[in-house]
Amino acid sequence: MxxxxxxxxxxxxxxxxxxxxxxxxxxxxxxxxxxxxxxxxxxxxxxxxxxxxxxxxxxxxxxxxxxxxxxxxxxxxxxxxxxxxxxxxxxxxxxxxxxxxxxxxxxxxxxxxxxxxxxxxxxxxxxxxMPKSTTMEYLFLPINKGYEKIAKSDVLFMQAEGVYVKIFMLNESKPHLLSMNLGYLSQYFNDINFYRLSRSLLVNLSHLERIEKNHIYLRGFASPVVVPETNRADLLKHLTVVRTR
Known part of the structure; x- marks a missing residue:
């Protein structure tokens, strides 16, 4: 080999x-x-x-x-x-x-x-x-009674809410709502930039712009995303952070 x-x-x-x-x-x-x-x-x-x-x-x-x-x-x-x-x-x-x-x-x-x-x-x-879509740049997701093409790079984050998942996209004001669980959907987003921040949150780190104690800020998304303080330390381990002495 x-x-x-x-x-x-x-x-x-x-x-x-x-x-x-x-x-x-x-x-x-x-x-x-x-x-x-x-x-x-x-x-x-x-x-x-x-x-x-x-x-x-x-x-x-x-x-x-x-x-x-x-x-x-x-x-x-x-x-x-x-x-x-x-x-x-x-x-x-x-x-x-x-x-x-x-x-x-x-x-x-x-x-x-x-x-x-x-x-x-x-x-x-x-x-x-594996399904081809796990290694491709685009997916067709069940949106509005059909299948809509999205670029995985345009996904800001995905958030689980019960049996649904909200997908927040770059430059889109409203999220897509899918009737499926985040664990199932995340297998199609196993690219290096996607990080499972918690059981209910999958974040595209390429859009991460600012980290605070209990929040993160993503490019093109006005509102902060709440992050449990206990998960913040683990997130920092996945980033190159210059710390003060």
Missing amino acids: NPLKILIVEDEVITAMDIQETLERADHQVTGIAQSYYEAMESVRRQVPDMALLDIRLQEGEDGIRLAKDITERYDMPIIFLTAHSEHDTFAKAKETAPAAYLLKPFRQKELALQIELAYHHFKLNKAA
């Missing part, structure tokens, strides 16, 4: 170096070695890999499963867990992120190389089988 760009997230330095050596021996490129959630997200922002290898337990008690969810919500790539933990509860939680593989340490070098090739092969097959 063609060489892959792979991110390693592992807080044990010796183990990380062993993994890097194994990958490079198989002609893959390591885009970075991260030891924490923050380092991993920063590495992905600098260079998006084809795949990520994650340990489930990171330094200072950080959760690799949460990291996997946040990476796959923003970036289209397979995840492989490399962990020393085989408990059923841990595996059940990891399974919710739909990982491409779950390998126990100590790993065998040949097995790791084969699992990477197999995982990426299945990832490409599944992607090819």
Whole structure:
């Protein structure tokens, strides 16, 4: 197979170096070695890999499963867990992120190389089988008793309201109202710019212009969008923010 760009997230330095050596021996490129959630997200922002290898337990008690969810919500790539933990509860939680593989340490070098090739092969097959609209710039949505063409880049944000979803568009005063849930609709907006800010809010970060304590402001949309304060910190992790000292 063609060489892959792979991110390693592992807080044990010796183990990380062993993994890097194994990958490079198989002609893959390591885009970075991260030891924490923050380092991993920063590495992905600098260079998006084809795949990520994650340990489930990171330094200072950080959760690799949460990291996997946040990476796959923003970036289209397979995840492989490399962990020393085989408990059923841990595996059940990891399974919710739909990982491409779950390998126990100590790993065998040949097995790791084969699992990477197999995982990426299945990832490409599944992607090819997805509805074309998930990878296209335009969608036809059920609007006004027909199907109306919209540009995904013109979507500001989508907000769930019960069994409905409101779609707010650039330069349009009123939202479109669709009778479906946000979880279902969001699969058609898995592009890198769309970020699931909360269970009821999917935002196009390319239109984000200002962030405040409890609000965000989007281009061409006069009203602020309310953001729970507890979600603000997570949003900032997905952006390049210059902080005061």
